[in-house]
Amino acid sequence: MSDIKKIITTCTRDCPNTCGLEATVENGRLVRLTGSKNHPLTRGMACHKALKYIDRVYSKERITKPMMRGASGRREVLWDEALDLIAEKMKTIRDEDGPQAILYYQGYGERTALKLLNKCFFNMFGGVTTLHGSLCGGTGQASQNMDLGNRISHDPLDHYNSRAMILWGRNPATTQIGLVPIIKEIKKKGGRIITIDPFRNRSAALSDRHIAPAPNMDAYLAMAAAKILIDRGAHDIDFLSHHSAGYTAYKAILDRYRVDKLCYLAGVSGEDAQYIADTLINFKPTSILLGWGLHRHKEAHFTIRAIDALGAVSGNIGVEGGGVSQGFEEYGPYDPKCWGDQLNPGRRTILMPYVGEELLNAQNPPIRMVYVTAANPVCMAPNSALVAEALKRMEFVVYSGHFLDDTAELADVFLPATTFLEEYDVMASYGHNYVGPVNPAIEPVGDCRSEFQMFTELAKRFSFKDQYCKSADAWLAEICAPIKAWGGDLDELRHTPFRVPEPMAPYLDKVFATPSGKFEFMTQFDGDLLKKDDETYPYTLLSVAPFDYICSERTLADHPPLPEVRLHPAEAEKLGLADGRPVIVKSPIGRVKALLRIDASTRRDCLVTERGGWIKAGHGLNRLTAEMVSTVGNGTPYYDTRVTLCRV
Numbered sequence: 001m002s003d004i005k006k007i008i009t010t011c012t013r014d015c016p017n018t019c020g021l022e023a024t025v026e027n028g029r030l031v032r033l034t035g036s037k038n039h040p041l042t043r044g045m046a047c048h049k050a051l052k053y054i055d056r057v058y059s060k061e062r063i064t065k066p067m068m069r070g071a072s073g074r075r076e077v078l079w080d081e082a083l084d085l086i087a088e089k090m091k092t093i094r095d096e097d098g099p100q101a102i103l104y105y106q107g108y109g110e111r112t113a114l115k116l117l118n119k120c121f122f123n124m125f126g127g128v129t130t131l132h133g134s135l136c137g138g139t140g141q142a143s144q145n146m147d148l149g150n151r152i153s154h155d156p157l158d159h160y161n162s163r164a165m166i167l168w169g170r171n172p173a174t175t176q177i178g179l180v181p182i183i184k185e186i187k188k189k190g191g192r193i194i195t196i197d198p199f200r201n202r203s204a205a206l207s208d209r210h211i212a213p214a215p216n217m218d219a220y221l222a223m224a225a226a227k228i229l230i231d232r233g234a235h236d237i238d239f240l241s242h243h244s245a246g247y248t249a250y251k252a253i254l255d256r257y258r259v260d261k262l263c264y265l266a267g268v269s270g271e272d273a274q275y276i277a278d279t280l281i282n283f284k285p286t287s288i289l290l291g292w293g294l295h296r297h298k299e300a301h302f303t304i305r306a307i308d309a310l311g312a313v314s315g316n317i318g319v320e321g322g323g324v325s326q327g328f329e330e331y332g333p334y335d336p337k338c339w340g341d342q343l344n345p346g347r348r349t350i351l352m353p354y355v356g357e358e359l360l361n362a363q364n365p366p367i368r369m370v371y372v373t374a375a376n377p378v379c380m381a382p383n384s385a386l387v388a389e390a391l392k393r394m395e396f397v398v399y400s401g402h403f404l405d406d407t408a409e410l411a412d413v414f415l416p417a418t419t420f421l422e423e424y425d426v427m428a429s430y431g432h433n434y435v436g437p438v439n440p441a442i443e444p445v446g447d448c449r450s451e452f453q454m455f456t457e458l459a460k461r462f463s464f465k466d467q468y469c470k471s472a473d474a475w476l477a478e479i480c481a482p483i484k485a486w487g488g489d490l491d492e493l494r495h496t497p498f499r500v501p502e503p504m505a506p507y508l509d510k511v512f513a514t515p516s517g518k519f520e521f522m523t524q525f526d527g528d529l530l531k532k533d534d535e536t537y538p539y540t541l542l543s544v545a546p547f548d549y550i551c552s553e554r555t556l557a558d559h560p561p562l563p564e565v566r567l568h569p570a571e572a573e574k575l576g577l578a579d580g581r582p583v584i585v586k587s588p589i590g591r592v593k594a595l596l597r598i599d600a601s602t603r604r605d606c607l608v609t610e611r612g613g614w615i616k617a618g619h620g621l622n623r624l625t626a627e628m629v630s631t632v633g634n635g636t637p638y639y640d641t642r643v644t645l646c647r648v
């Protein structure tokens, strides 16, 4: 008779949906992963990628034993040998150059509660160099903070109160399927959905209208819609006069342009802007969802702030079913003391969007060792070639992960990590307000260990072992102290998600944590900074979220021989390029061979592709992306990359 178990857990992939899951285990082997019905928001949902997670767990390519690189290549070693070497290197470097000669690079691969302790480990060790800035959500959040004081998004369930939804540079049909039933419900009730994206993404098919502005020119579109609204007298005078600051200066920016000029600059038709204004007037409340794609531009704060302003002018801020929402605090429900930063105030951080250059140029002390967890910076950070060169120049690189990806290839020590299906932890979300349990469905494959176990074992080799080495439950009680203070029960959390007591709809009292206590309008706007005409490199490279994978989480076998790039038919004709043929994509810093797809769903000024393929598989689009940092929020403007194409 077979032994069948069902385990309630939570998906910890870098995905805002953070679904409640049910794992089915037959005779110790994971056989099924489906949505768990007891999750109040995701309610039995799981995406098509969930099946792949089972394949990843048992993949032949997965590294399941520690490995070390020596003169004769890589060899498997026992955990003790790997950890002894790491401890010895860390002590030597600390004694010779101080702890800041080590960089701890924490990626986005998994962001659970116990992962706070990774940094805590390095703080107890003496405080190493860490990162600031973001490859992901920095710009949008910092820009919204300027307007709202502190960004708080509407609970996704509050969108059921919306009569319309604007997906502004966001593609939930691919990136957050939990929003799809909400979108369908709004439509069923006669509401409207608008997708605003230079590329006709998958979510456009769910929408009443797809509007395709030129990349990075959305601020003009938002201003055009606001101007139409004000001209029609449909602006929210009560909100503007009592709860906002800076409206006069913002209005003066609008008055510098005519509506048709704004539409021209945005690269859209007048009807497009009218449609948005009409929706905001006649389908109240409207929720506006900002995507992460939207803010991967240097001056994206103008975009975000102009959209926030449109939300305010139309009376959608601090209103149920309204709002301009992007994301949530995935570390919000935890005690920040557990990072341990208070142990070493003022430690050096380096700028993530410039990680290659920063690593090479760091002085006093130079960086000698890099410790990477849950990341693939060679593939996913800008300027892959420089990141790879920097890692090669390091004296010692430790990588903890699952597969031999581009970054792991350069590691001296590979520590095989468990996946979330083999782990005990707690997981909050950057897409909603629920914290869920992470329960091990199966025993670790091979000799894999969770990062918590790895750092606990490593800590035993240091003088701070007594402070660090505690049980997972003891640590979770400390980390999750805020959850307890909010009335949560950690035992109950092992099977039932807990909702963080954030409001369903924020700012209902119209009080904002800004200097004025009011909503603050953008009062300065410099359109010249948005222009990016470049005859040599005429296309904006949009390297968007793939449908089938999360970022670079794939195996070598998953890769087709070439990455695909999508170009508008008129441009392909102009260049004499044929569909299905290889092309060379060139940027000022690199070139990548790709397969051309001729596709009318892109604008003529864009080349669209999916991010995340590995360099060692012939993909690696960040070989084309130069280091840049956004003006606000230290984000990474990947989509300011300009390229051209030619035949192979």
Ligand SMILES: Nc1nc2c(c(=O)[nH]1)N[C@H]1C(S)=C(S)[C@@H](COP(=O)(O)OP(=O)(O)OC[C@H]3O[C@@H](n4cnc5c(=O)[nH]c(N)nc54)[C@H](O)[C@@H]3O)O[C@H]1N2
Binding pocket: 014, 015, 016, 136, 168, 169, 170, 171, 172, 174, 175, 176, 196, 197, 198, 199, 201, 213, 214, 215, 216, 217, 218, 290, 291, 292, 293, 294, 295, 296, 297, 542, 544, 545, 546, 547, 548, 549, 550, 551, 639
């Ligand atoms: N399947 C899948 N899901 C994922 C991920 C994944 O890799 N795969 N990644 C996860 C992560 S790390 C993140 S951060 C989120 C991202 O979630 P999303 O923001 O929803 O996805 P992106 O594809 O990054 O960007 C969305 C859209 O922004 C558009 N865009 C780019 N520039 C502009 C612009 O200037 N204006 C406008 N209006 N639109 C623009 C792109 O064409 C793209 O279609 O998704 C998460 N979910």
Ligand SMILES: Nc1nc2c(c(=O)[nH]1)N[C@H]1C(S)=C(S)[C@@H](COP(=O)(O)OP(=O)(O)OC[C@H]3O[C@@H](n4cnc5c(=O)[nH]c(N)nc54)[C@H](O)[C@@H]3O)O[C@H]1N2
Binding pocket: 014, 107, 108, 109, 110, 135, 136, 137, 292, 296, 373, 374, 375, 376, 377, 380, 381, 400, 401, 402, 403, 405, 417, 418, 419, 420, 451, 543, 544, 545, 550, 551, 552, 553, 611, 612, 621, 622, 625, 638
């Ligand atoms: N060109 C371009 N580049 C981009 C973007 C873009 O739009 N275009 N988007 C950016 C965005 S939004 C993001 S979030 C970043 C992501 O950049 P990264 O965080 O560097 O990369 P990921 O591809 O998410 O890879 C995560 C790795 O962590 C591993 N992993 C997963 N769980 C665990 C775990 O529990 N322990 C350990 N040790 N390892 C684990 C996975 O196997 C995988 O190898 O990329 C950015 N790069």
Ligand code: SF4
Binding pocket: 011, 012, 013, 015, 016, 017, 018, 019, 045, 046, 047, 048, 049, 050, 176, 177
């Ligand atoms: S990747 Fe996202 S949508 Fe898919 S199961 Fe995980 S949390 Fe849900």
Ligand SMILES: [Mo]
Binding pocket: 014, 108, 135, 136, 137, 292
């Ligand atoms: Mo991200």
